[in-house]
Amino acid sequence: MFHGGYxxxxxxxxxxENKVVENMVTFTINDKEHKAAPGSMLIEVTDAADIHIPRFxxxxxxxxxxxxxxxxxxxxxxxxxxPACATPVMEGMKVWTKSEKALTAQKDTMEFxxxxxxxxxxxxxxxxxxxxQDLSMAFGGSTSSYQELKRVVVDKDIGELVATEMTRCIxxxxxxxxxxEVSGMRELGATGRGDRMEIGTFVEKSIDSELSxxxxxxxxxxxxxxxxxxxxxxxxxxxxxxxxxxxDSVGSNVRLHTFKNKLVRVIAGENEAINECWISDRDRFSYxxxxxxxxxxxxxxxxxxxxxxxxxxxxxxAVANEIKDANPDAVGVLASxxxxxxxxxxxQKLMRGIGVNNIDHRLRQIDFHxxxxxxxxxxxxxxxxxxxxxxxxxxxxxxxxxxQPMINHRIRKAALKGAKIYTVNxxxxxxxxxxxxxxxxxxxxxxxxxxxxxxASFTLSKNKIPAGLGDLLKSVRSxxxxxxxxxxxxxxxNAAVFVGxxxxxxxxxxxxxxxxxxxxxxxxxxxxxxxxxANTSGAWLAGLIPHRKEAGKPVENMGxxxxxxxxxPKKIYVLMDVELEADSDNPxxxxxxxxxxxxxxxxxxxxxxxxxxxxxxILPSAAYSETSGTFVNIEGTWQSFKxxxxxxxxxxxxxxILRVLGNHLNVKGFDYVSSRDVRDELKVLCxxxxxxxxxxxxxxYATHTSFDNKSLQRIGEVGEYACDSLVRRAxxxxxxxxxxxxxxxxxxxxxxxxxxxxxxxxxHKVQVKQGGVMVExxxxxNDMIPDGCALIMAGTKSSGLLGSAFGEIEVNL
Amino acid sequence: xAGVNKKTNTILSKHECDDIxxxxxxxxxxxxxxxxxAALRAVMHEDHYLSTEKMDAVAEYMGLPKIAVYEVAxxxxxxxxxxxxxxxxxxxxxxxxxxxxxxxxxxxxHIEERLGIKMGESTPDGQFFxxxxxxxxxxxxxxxxxxxxxxxxxNLTKEKIDALLDSVKTNxxxxxxxxx
Numbered sequence: 001m002f003h004g005g006y007x008x009x010x011x012x013x014x015x016x017e018n019k020v021v022e023n024m025v026t027f028t029i030n031d032k033e034h035k036a037a038p039g040s041m042l043i044e045v046t047d048a049a050d051i052h053i054p055r056f057x058x059x060x061x062x063x064x065x066x067x068x069x070x071x072x073x074x075x076x077x078x079x080x081x082x083p084a085c086a087t088p089v090m091e092g093m094k095v096w097t098k099s100e101k102a103l104t105a106q107k108d109t110m111e112f113x114x115x116x117x118x119x120x121x122x123x124x125x126x127x128x129x130x131x132x133q134d135l136s137m138a139f140g141g142s143t144s145s146y147q148e149l150k151r152v153v154v155d156k157d158i159g160e161l162v163a164t165e166m167t168r169c170i171x172x173x174x175x176x177x178x179x180x181e182v183s184g185m186r187e188l189g190a191t192g193r194g195d196r197m198e199i200g201t202f203v204e205k206s207i208d209s210e211l212s213x214x215x216x217x218x219x220x221x222x223x224x225x226x227x228x229x230x231x232x233x234x235x236x237x238x239x240x241x242x243x244x245x246x247x248d249s250v251g252s253n254v255r256l257h258t259f260k261n262k263l264v265r266v267i268a269g270e271n272e273a274i275n276e277c278w279i280s281d282r283d284r285f286s287y288x289x290x291x292x293x294x295x296x297x298x299x300x301x302x303x304x305x306x307x308x309x310x311x312x313x314x315x316x317x318a319v320a321n322e323i324k325d326a327n328p329d330a331v332g333v334l335a336s337x338x339x340x341x342x343x344x345x346x347x348q349k350l351m352r353g354i355g356v357n358n359i360d361h362r363l364r365q366i367d368f369h370x371x372x373x374x375x376x377x378x379x380x381x382x383x384x385x386x387x388x389x390x391x392x393x394x395x396x397x398x399x400x401x402x403x404q405p406m407i408n409h410r411i412r413k414a415a416l417k418g419a420k421i422y423t424v425n426x427x428x429x430x431x432x433x434x435x436x437x438x439x440x441x442x443x444x445x446x447x448x449x450x451x452x453x454x455x456a457s458f459t460l461s462k463n464k465i466p467a468g469l470g471d472l473l474k475s476v477r478s479x480x481x482x483x484x485x486x487x488x489x490x491x492x493x494n495a496a497v498f499v500g501x502x503x504x505x506x507x508x509x510x511x512x513x514x515x516x517x518x519x520x521x522x523x524x525x526x527x528x529x530x531x532x533x534a535n536t537s538g539a540w541l542a543g544l545i546p547h548r549k550e551a552g553k554p555v556e557n558m559g560x561x562x563x564x565x566x567x568x569p570k571k572i573y574v575l576m577d578v579e580l581e582a583d584s585d586n587p588x589x590x591x592x593x594x595x596x597x598x599x600x601x602x603x604x605x606x607x608x609x610x611x612x613x614x615x616x617x618i619l620p621s622a623a624y625s626e627t628s629g630t631f632v633n634i635e636g637t638w639q640s641f642k643x644x645x646x647x648x649x650x651x652x653x654x655x656x657i658l659r660v661l662g663n664h665l666n667v668k669g670f671d672y673v674s675s676r677d678v679r680d681e682l683k684v685l686c687x688x689x690x691x692x693x694x695x696x697x698x699x700x701y702a703t704h705t706s707f708d709n710k711s712l713q714r715i716g717e718v719g720e721y722a723c724d725s726l727v728r729r730a731x732x733x734x735x736x737x738x739x740x741x742x743x744x745x746x747x748x749x750x751x752x753x754x755x756x757x758x759x760x761x762x763x764h765k766v767q768v769k770q771g772g773v774m775v776e777x778x779x780x781x782n783d784m785i786p787d788g789c790a791l792i793m794a795g796t797k798s799s800g801l802l803g804s805a806f807g808e809i810e811v812n813l
Numbered sequence: 814x815a816g817v818n819k820k821t822n823t824i825l826s827k828h829e830c831d832d833i834x835x836x837x838x839x840x841x842x843x844x845x846x847x848x849x850x851a852a853l854r855a856v857m858h859e860d861h862y863l864s865t866e867k868m869d870a871v872a873e874y875m876g877l878p879k880i881a882v883y884e885v886a887x888x889x890x891x892x893x894x895x896x897x898x899x900x901x902x903x904x905x906x907x908x909x910x911x912x913x914x915x916x917x918x919x920x921x922x923h924i925e926e927r928l929g930i931k932m933g934e935s936t937p938d939g940q941f942f943x944x945x946x947x948x949x950x951x952x953x954x955x956x957x958x959x960x961x962x963x964x965x966x967x968n969l970t971k972e973k974i975d976a977l978l979d980s981v982k983t984n985x986x987x988x989x990x991x992x993x
Contacts, residue, residue, distance in 0.1 A: 180878075189880035191887035202883035203865055 027093035034089075042084040042095060043071055053097050054106055054135045056113070056220045057172035058085035061277060062181055068113070068172050070135065072105035073097045081105040103139075110139040113170050115146045116195070117221070124168065126222030128235035132170065153198050159206035160736040161213055161281060163230050169199050169223035175215040182278065183209040184412055184432025199223070206736070209432075210405045210720070213284040217268050217277075226265060228288055228732040233259035241644035242269060244631045245283030246338055246534040246624050247727055248404045250384065251633030252279045256287075256625050256644040263287045263625045263645045273385055274637070280405035281736075282720065282727055287625065289729030291648070296607045296620035298650040307612065312650070316657075318617055320664040322599045323572060328355035332570035334562060334584075335544055336577035337361045337533035338724050339654065340629025341638075342678040344535065344542035345550060346658035346670075347576055352549065353667030357559030358570065360546055361539040363584040364501075364718070364794070366804065367702050368561045369510035373695035376552045376686075377540035378529035380634040381693050382496070388413045392492035394422040394453075394485065396516050397446065398500020398530060399429055402720040407530055408432075420488050424449050425502065426715045427791060428784035437485065440786050442713055443806045447508050450515040452482035457522035460486050468699035469518065472511070486523060495525035502717045504531040505585060505794075505805050510701040518697055527693040530634060533724065537632040541686050551685040569593040575602045576654060577621065579725050581610050581800035588771050588803045603654050606725055610800075620651035624726050627653035628675045636691065640679060712749070714770065715791045716805025722795030741798060743768055743811060744782035744791040755779060755813055768792065769810040771803035779811075824870035829855045833874060846877060849885050853892055861900060861942070862893040890947055900935040900942035902981050905960040907946055911953035920957050923971050927978065940982060 024035040029042075029051060036045045041064065046053050057068035066086035073084045076094035081102055084095075096102055114136060121127045153166040173190060176199065180186045187207055192198050201207070207215075216226050238257040243266070245252035253269030266287050268279040299315030300307050310318075323331060333351050335344060339361075348359050362368070380387075387393075387410035401408040408431075415421050415433035423429070424439045424446055441449045456478040458465055465473050478486075489495040497520040503512045520527040543550035546559030560568070566580075566589050573594060580590035594600050594614040602615040605623035621627075626647045630640040647653065655675050662670025672678050719740035721733045728734070743766060750756060758764045758779045765776040768790075777798045785791050792798075794805045802809075822830065829852075836851035852875060856867045863886050872879040886892045893899070904924060908917045921932060924943060928936050935942045952958045955967025961977060 186878035186880055189878075189884045191880075191883050193888045202880060202887070 025089055025091045025093075027089050027091065027095065029095045030097055031094075036089050038089070040089050042073065042082075042087045042089055045089060046084060046097060051097055053084050054139060055085060056131060056135075056170060057174060059174050059177075059218055062174060062177040062218075065173050065177065068170065069109045070106060070113070072102060072109060074099045074101040074105075106139050107141065110136060111141060111144060111146075114140060114144060116151045116167075117170060118150060118167050120168070124165070124222035125163075125225040125230055126168075126219075126235075130222060131220035151195060156200045157206075158201060159208075159212070159227075160732045161227055161285060162207060162216060163225045163227040165223055165225070166198060166200065167223075168221050170221055171197055171199060172220055173199070174218045174220070175199065175224060178215055178218055179209070182214070182409070183211040185209045188215070210280050210282070210402055211278055211409070213281045214268060214278045226284075228285055229265040232264050238264065239644075241625075241642060243625060243641050243644055244534070244639050245275075245279055246631070247282045247286060247723060248280070248406075249530065249532040249534065249536055249634040250274060250404050250406045251534065251631050251637060251639050252283050252406055253639075254279055254283055258625075258645045261646040263290050273383065274633070275406045276409075278406065278409065282405075282723075282733065285733050286727040286730045288731050288733070289726040290623045290625060290645075292606060292729035294606050294608050294729075295623070295648050296605060296618055296651060297648070298620060300607075300618040300620075302616045312652070312660075315617060315619055316660055316664055319601050319619070319661060322601065322617070323354065323356075323574070324665055326572050328357070330571040331356045331358060331574065332560070332565035332572070333359040333574045333576075334363060334565065334578050334580070335359075335361050335539070335575070336583070336724070337363075337536040337539045337544075338726075339535060339539075339577050340627060340675070341535060341538035341542055341632060341682065342629050342675045343576065343627075343654040343658065344539050344544045345678060345682050346655055346662065347574075348543045348550065349669070350658055350662050350665065350667055351574065352543075353662070354665055357546055357555055357557050358565050359544055359559055360562035360565065361536070361544045363562050363578065363580070364505045364805065365509060365561075366505070366507055366563050366585050367509040367511075368563065369702050370513060370695075370700045371545070371547055371561070373513070373700070374540070375691045375693055375695075376689045377537040377632070377636070377691070378532065378634075379537065379636055379691045379693060380530060381526045381528035381691065383635050384410060384633075386494075387411055387496070388417075390414045390419055390492075390494045390496045391417075392420045392422075392489050392495040392525070394424065394489060394495075394497050394519070394525075396424050396450065396497065396499045396512060397503025397506060398423070398425070398498060399502060399717060400498070400500055400530060401429065401431060403501050403718075404530055420492070422485050422488070424453075426717075426789065427782075427786060430784070436488070437481070439481075439485075440784075442786055442789050443506065443715060444713065446503075446506065447511050447515070449482075450512060450519070451476055452478050453485050454515045454518050454522075456483040456486035457490070457519050459483075460490050461522040463522050466518075466697045469514065469697055471699075472515075472701075486519070489519070489523035489525050492523075492525070495520075495523055496528055497523075497525045498528045498530045501531035504529075505716065505718075507804075507806055508702040514697050514701045517693075517695065521694070521697075528634075529693060532634065534633075535631045537634060537636060538630065541632060542682060550682060551687070553685075566590045566593045569596050571598045573597050573600045575600065575604065575615075577604055577725065578602075579604075579606070579608065579611065579728075582722065582728060582795045583724070585794075586771075586804040587800050588773055603657055604725075605648070605651060606729070619657055620649070621654040621657060622647045622651050626651070627655070629653075629655065630675075630679050636689075638679075638683070640676070711808045712753075712811060713789050714802075714805065714807055714809040715785070715789050716794045716799070716807075717791075718795045718805075719793035722793060724795075728795065739780060740793045741796050742778045742780045744780050744785055745789075745811070746783045746785045746787065747781055748787055749785075749790070750779075750781065753811060755811065757813055767810075767812045768798070768802065769812070770807065773801050773803070775799075775801050822870060822874050824866060825856075825874060826859060829859060830874070832858075833871070837875070845875065846881070849875065849877065849882065850889075853882070853886055857892060861903070862896055862898045864896070893942075893944075897933075897935055898942045898944070900939050902940060902962055903942045903944055903960075905944045905946040905950065907950040907952070907956070907958050907960075909949035911949075912956040912958060915956040917957040919971075920959065920969050920974065923974060924978075927975070941978070 055071040057065045066083045071084040072081035074096040241256045243254045243256040252275035253271040257265040270277045298309045412433045421435045426443045428440045455476045581587040584590040600615045601617045603619045625644040758766045766779045832855035833852040836848040840847045868882045872882040933945045958967040
């Protein structure tokens with residue numbers, strides 16, 4: 001059993017933490033001298049020295065289980081071979097990894113492991129990249145002493161993402177330890193004993209973790225494989241390219257696997273400073289959306305209400321004709337924060353080149369009061385690894401676990417070391433670590449809750465309340481609860497205030513920001529912004545904002561922000577990788593704006609029905625993995641990547657489309673040969689900058705007119721798998737998360753609104769009314785939603801007809 | 814994670830809870846997981862088997878992941894996970910080497926005939942469960958032997974078995990070893 005292994009390894013890792021570098025121990029491996037810190041495991045030393053020892057259960061990021069016995073090595077004076085993964089180095093120790101004794105032990109272990117392993121490599125997805133297959137080539141015999149029947153284990157259905165073939169399992173327990181130690185949800189386990197031991201969830205259950213796909217990567221055999229890519233191709237037929245995850249602001253490194261020029265699989269890449277060796281399920285399985293049915297095949301122009309496929313020159317000519325003589329004030333440019341840095345930079349360069357300043361990527365934001373107070377870009381305020389060393393964290397308006405799973409992973413590590421975590425959110429969230437207190441308040445009350453904490457922090461620090469904040473804070477009396485949060489932050493050595501995506505969408509975002517700032521300043525905490533998309537930082541640097549040009553340079557004429565552009569409709573819209581019904585704060589308003597426009601030009605990989613209804617010219621752009629480019633993450637790391645797969649049909653990388661458009665419109669400086677040129681030009685302009693997010697707390701914030709507390713309020717945070725056009729088309733992810741399409745209310749609210757009947761059957765729907773439009777939706781109970789609120793996630797199909805993410809809403813039978 | 818979650822429990826009986834509490838009290842706080850064996854035994858006493866519902870309740874009560882409870886419950890043969898095993902009395906005949914050499918096959922045959930069931934089944938009246946015993950019960954010196962509920966009975970003969978089963982049926986569960 002591996003339970004003993006846990007205990008032992010915990011002790012060992014403690015020793016490792018106290019590594020004293022001066023007291024290195026000296027020992028020999030294969031008669032060569034090595035030095036290492038006391039307490040290091042043999043396998044760590046041999047791995048670092050490039051001496052290969054076979055292993056299955058050992059994984060550098062997991063505790064030591066020492067149960068596969070594959071890493072047995074000979075150690076002087078030890079009567080039996082010892083497992084290298086659980087043998088600490090000692091002074092004068094002599095180790096042989098390839099001696100007869102070691103090799104015999106390894107070969108015997110191999111024979112035991114193969115006793116019950118099926119010989120189904122030809123039909124196994126792991127074939128060709130299987131640790132067991134590789135090691136059996138090196139250590140396995142051609143015959144087995146075992147002549148009896150092999151055991152069979154019934155497969156488990158653990159959801160849409162991971163396929164199981166449990167007969168192949170060798171019980172290394174990596175997946176079990178991953179669940180306990182990394183994803184923080186122990187769902188897999190080893191039941192039964194002896195030859196009847198099985199890995200499973202015991203009662204059929206979907207693995208419900210945002211990191212579940214990582215068990216595919218760590219499984220050394222074909223027991224756990226990726227369900228969506230199963231049986232599509234063999235590992236040796238695929239080509240591997242480096243890529244960057246495109247669904248959150250972290251920039252996880254991924255490896256893209258292509259087969260016949262098509263992206264067929266994504267696995268985790270390694271980058272210790274960013275994602276270690278894990279990725280979120282969203283980054284892993286979203287690739288399915290690349291080849292969605294509504295990919296655009298060729299440029300298209302709408303004439304007299306009919307779409308016509310045209311060639312590129314005709315399409316680009318048409319675009320140039322539409323915008324070259326247009327009044328720049330009547331043009332609105334809305335682009336995705338998931339577009340590459342190069343695309344964003346060229347788009348704003350092109351549009352500013354013809355005098356247009358109405359440029360924005362902040363499509364879900366509605367409060368722009370203090371946009372001038374933002375650093376060069378809103379950032380984490382520290383490095384991603386620094387998060388592990390925080391000892392108190394307050395999360396403001398953030399569902400960090402679903403929004404930025406790898407940031408949550410670091411916060412979890414801090415929490416396991418004793419950091420105190422607090423939240424201020426419009427709903428209670430299920431965290432995978434202990435949270436000292438979740439302040440769950442309605443969206444409207446979030447500001448008041450922060451005021452209480454801010455007030456307490458002023459009292460505690462004896463700092464003077466800045467004149468600009470007098471109105472907010474003067475007459476407020478803090479409460480015990482808020483005081484204890486402020487105290488906890490102030491007493492911590494490395495406290496952090498993190499503002500998330502829910503706050504970003506909040507009608508009083510600037511107020512939340514200034515309150516977060518003063519709380520951070522008064523308690524000595526760092527301030528970080530953890531929201532945004534894959535390249536929000538890039539969009540700010542590239543100048544895809546109405547109030548600054550590239551690298552933060554001032555604009556001569558301030559443009560209109562995203563909300564203003566849609567609120568006061570423009571004649572012409574230029575959209576880049578944007579589906580406004582799902583990507584903007586207020587779909588109703590956005591679609592109406594597009595509808596009245598004289599011309600809508602869309603540079604997009606996809607064309608859904610709404611796109612076809614509202615656009616006039618469609619330029620097909622390369623989707624994820626089809627273009628080279630750069631993403632800048634929230635800590636300011638620039639990560640460039642090459643195209644991994646061929647562009648679909650006649651689609652082109654957007655930076656090339658923009659380059660040609662630049663030439664068509666005679667804008668200077670569009671003679672780039674590669675996306676590298678574009679990046680390098682911007683890189684020089686940006687230079688190095690220090691970012692701490694701090695600004696002067698003045699009176700530029702939204703005067704928070706409190707919502708009408710009598711009516712039901714919508715919580716419109718973006719669904720985990722609804723955040724962008726790619727993931728919305730990823731079938732397996734969508735199937736795994738049906739809840740995000742439903743209205744979620746707590747039991748009390750359901751009763752008070754008399755909606756119980758809608759719970760009796762799945763087909764029974766409720767009517768949701770917002771801004772004069774009514775939509776039918778399924779309903780589910782979620783007692784983690786506060787009274788007076790309804791959770792209707794943004795970005796989903798049904799919410800695409802509704803209004804603003806936060807606002808009044810009606811739910812009726 | 815750890816910590817007793819008494820408030821939400823509605824599935825475990827008071828007796829079971831008291832029993833679990835008394836065991837938790839015997840271990841250091843950070844080692845309360847050690848009381849799991851006893852907690853499952855408490856449930857076995859009441860139900861004679863471990864339902865998933867009860868195991869989940871124990872997990873919640875003790876602040877453990879459910880799978881951690883399933884792992885322990887499925888590892889030890891003294892726990893029954895099948896409702897079929899939920900009879901008043903449990904019979905385990907050792908069929909390992911020493912007992913087999915001393916006639917455990919006849920013992921099994923006799924019990925099967927007498928109760929009218931096969932090994933692994935329960936009598937329709939819910940009186941007896943005839944368990945498939947897999948391990949040596951460590952009483953080779955008294956082979957053939959069996960365990961009736963918690964008590965060992967050694968040097969078995971047909972008469973001895975009949976007397977025992979009759980006595981259990983009329984007098985209820987035997988908790989002490991027979992004196993003869």
